[in-house]
Amino acid sequence: MIPVAEALERILSALSPTPAETVSLPEGWGRVLARPVLARVTQPPADVSAMDGYALRAADGAVGGRLRVIGSAPAGHPFGGTVGPGEAVRIFTGGAVPPGADSILLQEDATAGDGFVTPTEAVREGRHIRRAGLDFAAGGTVLEAGRRLTARDIGLAAAANHPWLHVHRRPRIGILATGDEIALPGEPIPPGGIVSSNAHALAALVRASGGEPVVLPIAADDRDAIAEAAAAAARCDLLLTTGGASVGEHDLVQSALGPQGFSLDFWKIAMRPGKPLIWGDLRGTPMLGLPGNPVSALVCAVIFLIPALRRLSGLPAGPVETRTALLGREMGANDRRQDYVRAEITRGPDGALTVSPLPLQDSSMLAALARAGALVIRPPHAPAAPAGTAVEIVELSSLGV
Numbered sequence: 001m002i003p004v005a006e007a008l009e010r011i012l013s014a015l016s017p018t019p020a021e022t023v024s025l026p027e028g029w030g031r032v033l034a035r036p037v038l039a040r041v042t043q044p045p046a047d048v049s050a051m052d053g054y055a056l057r058a059a060d061g062a063v064g065g066r067l068r069v070i071g072s073a074p075a076g077h078p079f080g081g082t083v084g085p086g087e088a089v090r091i092f093t094g095g096a097v098p099p100g101a102d103s104i105l106l107q108e109d110a111t112a113g114d115g116f117v118t119p120t121e122a123v124r125e126g127r128h129i130r131r132a133g134l135d136f137a138a139g140g141t142v143l144e145a146g147r148r149l150t151a152r153d154i155g156l157a158a159a160a161n162h163p164w165l166h167v168h169r170r171p172r173i174g175i176l177a178t179g180d181e182i183a184l185p186g187e188p189i190p191p192g193g194i195v196s197s198n199a200h201a202l203a204a205l206v207r208a209s210g211g212e213p214v215v216l217p218i219a220a221d222d223r224d225a226i227a228e229a230a231a232a233a234a235r236c237d238l239l240l241t242t243g244g245a246s247v248g249e250h251d252l253v254q255s256a257l258g259p260q261g262f263s264l265d266f267w268k269i270a271m272r273p274g275k276p277l278i279w280g281d282l283r284g285t286p287m288l289g290l291p292g293n294p295v296s297a298l299v300c301a302v303i304f305l306i307p308a309l310r311r312l313s314g315l316p317a318g319p320v321e322t323r324t325a326l327l328g329r330e331m332g333a334n335d336r337r338q339d340y341v342r343a344e345i346t347r348g349p350d351g352a353l354t355v356s357p358l359p360l361q362d363s364s365m366l367a368a369l370a371r372a373g374a375l376v377i378r379p380p381h382a383p384a385a386p387a388g389t390a391v392e393i394v395e396l397s398s399l400g401v
């Protein structure tokens, strides 16, 4: 059994980002930039007014002065002349500050009529002018490669005059559930069977992490069926299997795929749930073999697949983020496997997080997993911890899962 951190390192070091593709700006949200975005324009393109008012020389801005209004400069319609001494131009927010003017008089701070304007508040030089390039200048990098694009980033790329973006292709993740006993939700359930939940949960997790799930048909516990279904994943960036990872005679993933060219990197890790995790390569397609127990499959997906998806997407990748919370109840000492304990999470009025481990931790219990907002990480051989101990947690909702 290898430690969790080593397993994650081995997975990440075998993966590289997907190639770039070009998408239109609205399709860029949530995608990861493959190239930096350089501004194609300067913003603002010229000195512009930040307010509705009058453009004038600060020297003419004393209270009580009388200035002739010689024209107007709405946004997008620059005034063609120059502002001379004793003159002002009516200006609106976003309008270009005309040559000669160096300040803006707010319209609330003035009285106007008969083609003249009089300041009722003194004007300060440079006030209310947004200088050309205040936001960004043409040629400058506004967004770095390797960044997942937010709505704010899309706005910035648009302002920088980019109709197209170069982003990494969404990682395609083949998902293969195996087992004689499992049936699709809504389909007839075989005698002694159960409904398959793993492929659906994993597809949702892949989507939440920016990937494209490719859900393959369920393969029976039969070497040929598993080999045939896995072959369909040849065009995926990663193949995920669930079930058949353990040691029973019906746990066939490795023995079915070996003759198909599967080469194993590691099997079995010091983790609970998730001990029988498989990692290797099926003829050039990286393959992560998750245990069949639904909680084990999902916890392994959180700890290993989310970082793997980040690496494939072109993001900087490492372990999923953790934070600190206080135990709401005591926990016993741990053995040699790193434990990911399902726990309810509450936030106190002071903002502090408290986690209360659920009393039953069986790795078949999806209802408990859905209720748990957090996984408490218990390192190997962690001593017993009384209520109030600070512990490291993975907050599931913040990962979108």
Ligand SMILES: Nc1nc2c(c(=O)[nH]1)N[C@H]1C(S)=C(S)[C@@H](COP(=O)(O)OP(=O)(O)OC[C@H]3O[C@@H](n4cnc5c(N)ncnc54)[C@H](O)[C@@H]3O)O[C@H]1N2
Pocket: 177, 178, 179, 181, 182, 194, 195, 196, 197, 198, 199, 242, 243, 244, 245, 246, 247, 248, 251, 273, 274, 275, 276, 290, 291, 292, 293, 294, 296, 363
């Ligand atoms: N003698 C041993 N037995 C087991 C060991 C061990 O070390 N020695 N490890 C246990 C651990 S830990 C786990 S986890 C499971 C993993 O087993 P498999 O990956 O081989 O999974 P299966 O046996 O195929 O299924 C386990 C369990 O999960 C259910 N299942 C399977 N697929 C789905 C699905 N798509 N949706 C919902 N539920 C699914 C299946 O019906 C079983 O109940 O092995 C332990 N055994």
Ligand code: MOO
Pocket: 271, 272, 273, 274, 275, 276, 291, 293, 296, 363
């Ligand atoms: O470690 Mo298994 O993954 O018991 O559930």
